Amino acid sequence: MSDKVLYQKKGAVAYITLNRPEVKNAIDLDVHHRLREIWTDFRDDPELRVAILTGTGDSFCAGADLRTHVPEWDGVGPSLGRDKLLDGFAGGLTRGLHRIYKPVIAACNGWVLGGGLELAMACDIRIASERAQFGSFELRRGMHPADGGIVRLVNTCGVGIALEMELTGEPINAQRALAANMISKVVAHDELMAAADDLVSRILRNDRRAVESAKETIFEVVGRTLDEQLKVECLYGYALCGGNPELVKRSREFLEKSDRGRAGVNATPL
Structure with a gap:
């Protein structure tokens, strides 16, 4: 399970890499629980000041791994929403541990889908590879975002783009995401992590x-x-x-x- 998420500390920077490329870095329950440990450690480690979150392969994150999450939800009923209030997606960064005041940077290296979009939007600054695609496909599966996806799309990008992405279930590319204020910068794919490190250096110069x-x-x-x-x-x-x-x-x-x-x-x- 430890190989599903890579967690490295380099000076004041935490590097968190989702590492399930065979399933587009979808988050199963093991990864969810591991991320909670990681976000808690990042929050509490006095040496760490900034985190960079990214994925391996051609995806940042394709959201929840439905093979583990759907059985968890099946037949529970409306009370599931109340039960999940303090347990947001991806270890709680979307809700529950969202008030970590250390900056978190999303380096979006490829597909950013469903819960992966919710996770990226829960980060403070998003930069993207030119290959990145952003989509909210939940309505295709009989659900819609419940972990901050709609809230943060509306707050960051506005009602128009939120309605389009949610109601159509169609992805947008990196340039459209940039125009919609979803991301801060688009860079060549091979320059993504260098751009993230440069961004971090500009944060670290500040008090x-x-x-x-x-x-x-x-x-x-x-x-x-x-x-x-x-x-x-x-x-x-x-x-x-x-x-x-x-x-x-x-x-x-x-x-x-x-x-x-x-x-x-x-x-x-x-």
Whole structure:
């Protein structure tokens, strides 16, 4: 079972690779439970700051392995929804462990389908190979997303693309996903992991507390009224300013033009 998900730690970065290429990296119950262990470890390891999630072969993830999940659901009845509230898909990143404030990057290397789309949308930033395809095929099987797929499609891409993808069950390619704001970048297939590492390096140059507070603030403002959003941003932002000793040090580096990754005529390396 351990070979179904590869988990490596390199400095401050966790690399999580779904490794069932023979079934397009579909997630069975073993993988689901292993991912819960991995996300919990990532959350709790003080040395880790960012995770990159990807898949082997020609797929990121094809969603739930129906050979193990359908028997689990068969005949249970409507109470299944209530029973699953605290146990989201793919180890809980979609729901349950979704408030991990360390950034998670999805490197979408190929097919991103069904629960795999829900998993990718639960990540914070998505970049894609030019070969990637994104689809929500659940309606073909007599169900629809229940682990954040509809919610995050609507919040990130809008009602139009969510209705099209859900009601037709047809995939979209990487360029269409980019135009729909589903992903941040499309790169050549062989450059995907290098692009993910470059993205991570840009996150790591920033102060850790500021990064995690910004993610938490974004999560907190979703769905609130404007006045509530402004209040949350003020409280979180100024709490960080007043309680982060890195602020003075990093501000001094900025004024002295010695900060990492400075753009312009005084460029310094990441």
